[in-house]
Amino acid sequence: MKILLFSRSQPGRSAEELRRLLDTLDRCGLDYDVNEEFAAELRTLTGRDIPASKTYGARIGEQPAGTTMVCYGGDGTLLEGVHRLGGAPTPVLGINAGHLGFLTGAPNEDLEQIFGRIARGALTVQPRTMLSVEGDFAERPESNLALNEFTIQRHGADMLSIETYVDGQMVATYHGDGVIVSTPTGSTAYSLSAGGPVVAPACACLVISPLAPHNLTMRPVVIPDTSRIALRVHERRSDSFATLDNRSYRVGPDARFEVQRAEQRLFLAIPHNISFYDTLRNKMMWGIDLREAKSEK
Numbered sequence: 001m002k003i004l005l006f007s008r009s010q011p012g013r014s015a016e017e018l019r020r021l022l023d024t025l026d027r028c029g030l031d032y033d034v035n036e037e038f039a040a041e042l043r044t045l046t047g048r049d050i051p052a053s054k055t056y057g058a059r060i061g062e063q064p065a066g067t068t069m070v071c072y073g074g075d076g077t078l079l080e081g082v083h084r085l086g087g088a089p090t091p092v093l094g095i096n097a098g099h100l101g102f103l104t105g106a107p108n109e110d111l112e113q114i115f116g117r118i119a120r121g122a123l124t125v126q127p128r129t130m131l132s133v134e135g136d137f138a139e140r141p142e143s144n145l146a147l148n149e150f151t152i153q154r155h156g157a158d159m160l161s162i163e164t165y166v167d168g169q170m171v172a173t174y175h176g177d178g179v180i181v182s183t184p185t186g187s188t189a190y191s192l193s194a195g196g197p198v199v200a201p202a203c204a205c206l207v208i209s210p211l212a213p214h215n216l217t218m219r220p221v222v223i224p225d226t227s228r229i230a231l232r233v234h235e236r237r238s239d240s241f242a243t244l245d246n247r248s249y250r251v252g253p254d255a256r257f258e259v260q261r262a263e264q265r266l267f268l269a270i271p272h273n274i275s276f277y278d279t280l281r282n283k284m285m286w287g288i289d290l291r292e293a294k295s296e297k
Contacts, residue, residue, distance in 0.1 A: 003032035075101035087264035135257030138250035148186030153178035178212035
């Protein structure tokens with residue numbers, strides 16, 4: 001079994017934490033490659049020198065069967081790792097090395113169990129919908145795929161007007177800060193902050209959510225994931241920008257975009273005995289009686 005270990009530099013990491021990560025990989029007999037940025041951090045903090053032949057850069061080529069990408073960090077780290085895969089069908093596992101995330105559900109304390117399951121080929125993998133986006137980016141993205149969402153958002157003080165069509169039928173012209181098109185996976189990310197619904201990952205749908213609409217009757221709309229979404233941007237003075245997950249690109253006046261479900265899917269490895277509903281309940285603190293918490297103070 002081979003591991004593509006991916007992480008981004010984060011403040012506050014200790015040499016002990018990173019040595020434990022590498023030592024556990026070695027004990028489990030796993031071969032691993034490391035992204036160049038993380039390899040440099042490992043060298044600085046632990047003195048462990050990763051040979052150049054065992055590092056990789058911004059894009060990852062074809063990998064042998066049995067390869068798993070392990071993203072060590074938070075949800076943003078996993079999104080960056082998925083971007084580097086470029087749509088390759090390599091399973092991705094997120095290990096939470098910070099706050100509890102919806103994507104990085106594997107706890108940092110269970111490294112032995114996690115890597116042991118990878119070595120035995122005992123991971124459960126769940127396919128996740130991705131978005132494919134084409135349109136008037138000022139600079140062509142390296143990848144037009146997004147796992148969580150595609151967003152058009154204002155950059156200056158002036159509001160945007162975005163005509164939105166689904167399968168050729170006009171839904172609305174959203175006047176406000178912008179629009180989010182979200183996958184079920186992304187429903188617990190930016191879309192949730194904009195008032196969108198929580199959607200179970202297995203649902204075959206997409207969510208269109210307006211950002212700070214000037215018409216208060218506008219609400220998120222859930223549509224089938226077989227739909228094709230067309231977005232036409234109108235703005236008065238200031239430039240807007242578009243995001244594919246955590247990657248931002250400038251767009252000019254009167255830009256147009258088409259969004260649809262991608263042919264590629266992400267294969268997210270799910271930690272043993274941790275379901276989407278477990279993560280949702282813990283993350284949103286739905287199991288806590290706030291009345292009791294207040295009475296204890």
